[in-house]
Amino acid sequence: MRDDLPTPARPLKIGTRGSVLALWQAHEVRRCLMAAFGLPEAAFETVVIKVTGDQIQDKALREIGGKGLFTREIEEALLDGGIDIAVHSMKDMPTLQPEGLVLDCYLKRADVRDSFVSLRHGSIAELPAGAVVGSSSLRRRAQLALRRPDLKLVEFRGNVQTRMRKLEERVADATFLAMAGLTRLGMLDVVRSAIEPEEMLPAVAQGAIGVERRSDDARVAAMLAAIHDRDTGLRLAAERSFLLRLDGSCETPIAGLAVLEGDRLWLRGELLRPDGSASVAGERRGPADEGAAIGRALAEELLDRAGPGFFA
Numbered sequence: 516m517r518d519d520l521p522t523p524a525r526p527l528k529i530g531t532r533g534s535v536l537a538l539w540q541a542h543e544v545r546r547c548l549m550a551a552f553g554l555p556e557a558a559f560e561t562v563v564i565k566v567t568g569d570q571i572q573d574k575a576l577r578e579i580g581g582k583g584l585f586t587r588e589i590e591e592a593l594l595d596g597g598i599d600i601a602v603h604s605m606k607d608m609p610t611l612q613p614e615g616l617v618l619d620c621y622l623k624r625a626d627v628r629d630s631f632v633s634l635r636h637g638s639i640a641e642l643p644a645g646a647v648v649g650s651s652s653l654r655r656r657a658q659l660a661l662r663r664p665d666l667k668l669v670e671f672r673g674n675v676q677t678r679m680r681k682l683e684e685r686v687a688d689a690t691f692l693a694m695a696g697l698t699r700l701g702m703l704d705v706v707r708s709a710i711e712p713e714e715m716l717p718a719v720a721q722g723a724i725g726v727e728r729r730s731d732d733a734r735v736a737a738m739l740a741a742i743h744d745r746d747t748g749l750r751l752a753a754e755r756s757f758l759l760r761l762d763g764s765c766e767t768p769i770a771g772l773a774v775l776e777g778d779r780l781w782l783r784g785e786l787l788r789p790d791g792s793a794s795v796a797g798e799r800r801g802p803a804d805e806g807a808a809i810g811r812a813l814a815e816e817l818l819d820r821a822g823p824g825f826f827a
């Protein structure tokens with residue numbers, strides 16, 4: 516292993532999207548690897564890869580359709596050998612990886628909550644009837660419509676700066692952003708309140724950074740094992756199994772969150788109709804290392820309770 520570590524002459528190539536958040540996350544993985552192996556920054560090379568999802572800014576992503584809008588080009592580079600590892604927001608990752616790739620290394624998870632962002636109001640509860648909320652997340656839109664059918668929803672995309680400008684221009688009175696992303700960008704000052712999971716269950720894997728590799732790359736596998744966070748792995752195993760059994764795509768509003776209670780795992784999940792006219796929510800507890808079975812069982816229970824006509 517020692518002789519096999521990357522060097523400035525033979526750097527480890529880290530593939531990432533080019534957004535400020537994506538670069539921060541790639542550099543965080545680099546920091547963890549530098550610390551774990553005593554390596555200099557020059558032993559790594561950051562390779563920025565353009566993805567379809569970033570090139571389209573004027574449409575809601577669900578109109579473009581298809582899974583992996585933020586990942587396909589990056590995974591192609593990984594399979595080609597153009598990069599050695601790829602860093603992702605796990606929330607944006609499909610539940611299955613292409614043949615030849617493995618995604619089982621997660622950094623310690625950050626704040627999982629959504630945040631309420633507004634210039635004039637302090638929380639969802641304080642929004643007056645008829646207030647306009649900007650969000651393009653199917654999950655957040657459905658969750659809000661379910662709880663506050665009196666509010667008006669508008670599409671909202673772009674980076675944090677763009678969204679703050681839209682709030683200033685009164686395109687909307689409020690929006691939602693993940694606490695994790697804002698924390699990483701050093702922009703927690705825009706948050707009016709953090710929304711507890713009881714009020715708005717977050718997206719599966721929200722707040723977690725994952726590192727993908729080629730399945731036959733034993734050297735990289737050994738390096739990634741050193742920075743993997745076991746608790747995050749147990750939690751995501753349950754949440755992603757839940758999502759997989761639901762065949763979650765961008766068309767289906769799904770929320771899911773697992774937490775550890777000692778050697779037990781507590782998984783909560785929610786399925787919604789896109790217009791917020793109905794939802795089914797449930798929870799399960801079980802041994803922490805049986806997350807995959809717990810996730811599947813909760814998904815099956817919710818599908819059963821929702822019935823065949825639920826998403827129609």
Ligand SMILES: NCc1[nH]cc(CCC(=O)O)c1CC(=O)O
Nearest residue numbers: 604606692693695696721722723
């Ligand atoms: N879908 C975009 C996305 N993917 C990951 C994050 C934030 C970081 C994270 O949850 O790990 C965001 C932005 C947001 O939802 O506010």
